[in-house]
Amino acid sequence: MHRENYMNALREDIVDTITRHLTPVAQRYGYSDMPLETNVKWRPMVLVIGNYSSGKSSLINEFLGAKIQDTGQAPTDDSFTVLTYDDSVPETEGIRVVEHRDGKVLLNDPEYPFSTLRKHGQRFAAHFQLKKINSPFLKNLAIIDTPGMLDSITERDRGYDYQEVIGDLAQKAGLVLVLFDAHKAGTVREAYKSIRDTLTAHTSEDRIIFVLNRIDECTTFNDLLRVYGTLCWNLSQITGRKDIPMIRMTYSSNAVAIKRDSASVPSFLPLLENQREDLKQTILQTPRRRLDHLATYLEIHGERLAHYIEALQAFGLEFQSFRIKKMFIGFLISLLGGSLISLIMMTLGSMAAPTILWSVGGVGAGLIMVLWLASVQKRLEYKFRTTRIENLDTLTPVADQTRKDSWSAIRDLVYQHLKKNKGDYSLYDLKLDRFNIRKVNDDATHEIREALSGFQSMSEDDLKKWGKDRLTREAHKKDFPQ
Structure with a gap:
C-alpha cells in the first residue's frame, strides 16, 4: 500500500510540474494545441x-x-x-x-x-x-x-x-x-x-x-x-x-x-x-515503469520546448536585425530625398527663406519614409520571412545527435507556427520563458530521478515515514499558502 501511495504521489508531482510549468508556455507559443499532461494524467x-x-x-x-x-x-x-x-x-x-x-x-x-x-x-x-x-x-x-x-x-x-x-x-x-x-x-x-x-x-x-x-x-x-x-x-x-x-x-x-x-x-x-x-x-510492473516514462516524457518535452522557443527567439533576433537595417536604409534614403528636394528648390531659384526650404525638404523626407515603411519595408520583410521560413535548418545549432533528434521533432511545428504567425513576440519574454523551462526541466528531472532511484531501496518503514512527512507538508501548504 505504501509503495502504491509513493508511486501515485510521484506521478501526481510529475503531472503537476508539466501542468503548471510546461503546458502554459507550450500553448502560448503554439508548441501544442492540447495540454501536454493530457496523454499522461x-x-x-x-x-x-x-x-x-x-x-x-x-x-x-x-x-x-x-x-x-x-x-x-x-x-x-x-x-x-x-x-x-x-x-x-x-x-x-x-x-x-x-x-x-x-x-x-x-x-x-x-x-x-x-x-x-x-x-x-x-x-x-x-x-x-x-x-x-x-x-x-x-x-x-x-x-x-x-x-x-x-x-x-x-x-x-x-x-x-x-x-x-x-x-x-x-x-x-x-x-x-x-x-x-x-x-x-x-x-x-x-x-x-x-x-x-x-x-x-x-x-x-x-x-x-x-x-x-x-x-x-x-x-x-x-x-x-x-x-x-x-x-x-x-x-x-x-x-x-x-x-x-x-x-x-x-x-x-x-x-x-x-x-x-x-x-x-x-x-x-x-x-x-x-x-x-x-x-x-x-x-x-507497468505502473512502476510508467514513472520512468513520465520522467522521460518531462525531460523530452522540456528539452524540445526549450529548443522550440530557442528557434522562435533566433528567428525573432534575425528578423529584428533585418528590420532595423532596412529601416535605417529607408531613413538614409528619406534624408537624401529631403535634401535633394531642398537643393532642387534652391537651384530653381526659389526665393523662400532657407528655413522654409529645409522645412519643405523635411516634409518630403517624412513622406518618403512613410512610403518606405508602408510599401518597400513591408515587401522586404515579407520576402525575408518567406525565404527564412523555407530555410529553417540553420536557425539553431544542432551539434550532436540529441539536438538533431530534438530539431527533427520540432522543425515542422516551428515551420507551421511561423507561417501562421508573424512571430512578433517579445524577445525578452522568449528569453525568460526559455530560461525558466530549462531550469524547471533540470531541477525537476533531477529530483524525480533521485526519487525513482531511492524508491528501489526504501523499506516499508521508510515509505511509511515518507507518507507522514508528505501529509505534514500538504497540511502546512493549506495553512500557509504561498
Missing part, C-alpha cells in the same frame, strides 16, 4: 494489439479472471475497448462489467485522456468503448483491447485510419503487447505496418513486448521451435535489427484445461510456465 495503460485470432481477448480474460471480452477463431470484436477498474462491486460477488460507456461519451469526458482521439471521426467513436470491471488485476492499470489486424481490411473499409489510432494509443500507453499465435507466426499487412512504422514513430522500443500466444496448440516441442524460429526471422525482417527482440511465450490455462480432458496437452507446457508468470509480472 490518467492511470498507466497497456495496449494489446495483434493479428485476428491471436488470442488477445482470451489472454486478457485470463488476466482479469472472468470472460469479459468475446473470443473466437474468427474476428469477434472490431472495437477498441478500454478496460479499467471499478471497486463499487466486491470481487467476491463475481468479476464482471460494472459499467459500460460508449465512445461518444468517453471522447468528451475530461476524466479520461482520450479527447485527442476525437479527430478520428464518428466511425471511430462508434468503435470505441470503455468497460469498468471489478477485477483486482486492473487496480493500478488499464488495458486497451484492439480489433484484430487483417490483410484484407483497409483504412477506407474501417472508416477511420487504423494506424493513426494505434499510434495515438501507443503514445499514451506505458506498455504495448504485440501478440502472434502459433498458426500465424508470420505477419499480415496491417501488423507489418504497425510494427515497422507506427509503433517506432510513437513509442520507444523498451515499451514494446512481442508475445507468441497459444503455444499449447503446438503438438510437439519441435513444432514450437519451428514456429518460434519463423517468428524470430519475420521480426528481424520487419524491424531491420540484427539482434532478435525478446519474444515471450504464453497460452490460455482455460484452453489447456479443456484439452486436459482429452489428454492432448503438450508435454513441454510445464517447462514454460515461468514464461506465463513473467509476462503477467511484466504487465503488473
Whole structure:
C-alpha cells in the first residue's frame, strides 16, 4: 500500500510540474494545441494489439479472471475497448462489467485522456468503448483491447485510419503487447505496418513486448521451435535489427484445461510456465515503469520546448536585425530625398527663406519614409520571412545527435507556427520563458530521478515515514499558502 501511495504521489508531482510549468508556455507559443499532461494524467495503460485470432481477448480474460471480452477463431470484436477498474462491486460477488460507456461519451469526458482521439471521426467513436470491471488485476492499470489486424481490411473499409489510432494509443500507453499465435507466426499487412512504422514513430522500443500466444496448440516441442524460429526471422525482417527482440511465450490455462480432458496437452507446457508468470509480472510492473516514462516524457518535452522557443527567439533576433537595417536604409534614403528636394528648390531659384526650404525638404523626407515603411519595408520583410521560413535548418545549432533528434521533432511545428504567425513576440519574454523551462526541466528531472532511484531501496518503514512527512507538508501548504 505504501509503495502504491509513493508511486501515485510521484506521478501526481510529475503531472503537476508539466501542468503548471510546461503546458502554459507550450500553448502560448503554439508548441501544442492540447495540454501536454493530457496523454499522461490518467492511470498507466497497456495496449494489446495483434493479428485476428491471436488470442488477445482470451489472454486478457485470463488476466482479469472472468470472460469479459468475446473470443473466437474468427474476428469477434472490431472495437477498441478500454478496460479499467471499478471497486463499487466486491470481487467476491463475481468479476464482471460494472459499467459500460460508449465512445461518444468517453471522447468528451475530461476524466479520461482520450479527447485527442476525437479527430478520428464518428466511425471511430462508434468503435470505441470503455468497460469498468471489478477485477483486482486492473487496480493500478488499464488495458486497451484492439480489433484484430487483417490483410484484407483497409483504412477506407474501417472508416477511420487504423494506424493513426494505434499510434495515438501507443503514445499514451506505458506498455504495448504485440501478440502472434502459433498458426500465424508470420505477419499480415496491417501488423507489418504497425510494427515497422507506427509503433517506432510513437513509442520507444523498451515499451514494446512481442508475445507468441497459444503455444499449447503446438503438438510437439519441435513444432514450437519451428514456429518460434519463423517468428524470430519475420521480426528481424520487419524491424531491420540484427539482434532478435525478446519474444515471450504464453497460452490460455482455460484452453489447456479443456484439452486436459482429452489428454492432448503438450508435454513441454510445464517447462514454460515461468514464461506465463513473467509476462503477467511484466504487465503488473507497468505502473512502476510508467514513472520512468513520465520522467522521460518531462525531460523530452522540456528539452524540445526549450529548443522550440530557442528557434522562435533566433528567428525573432534575425528578423529584428533585418528590420532595423532596412529601416535605417529607408531613413538614409528619406534624408537624401529631403535634401535633394531642398537643393532642387534652391537651384530653381526659389526665393523662400532657407528655413522654409529645409522645412519643405523635411516634409518630403517624412513622406518618403512613410512610403518606405508602408510599401518597400513591408515587401522586404515579407520576402525575408518567406525565404527564412523555407530555410529553417540553420536557425539553431544542432551539434550532436540529441539536438538533431530534438530539431527533427520540432522543425515542422516551428515551420507551421511561423507561417501562421508573424512571430512578433517579445524577445525578452522568449528569453525568460526559455530560461525558466530549462531550469524547471533540470531541477525537476533531477529530483524525480533521485526519487525513482531511492524508491528501489526504501523499506516499508521508510515509505511509511515518507507518507507522514508528505501529509505534514500538504497540511502546512493549506495553512500557509504561498
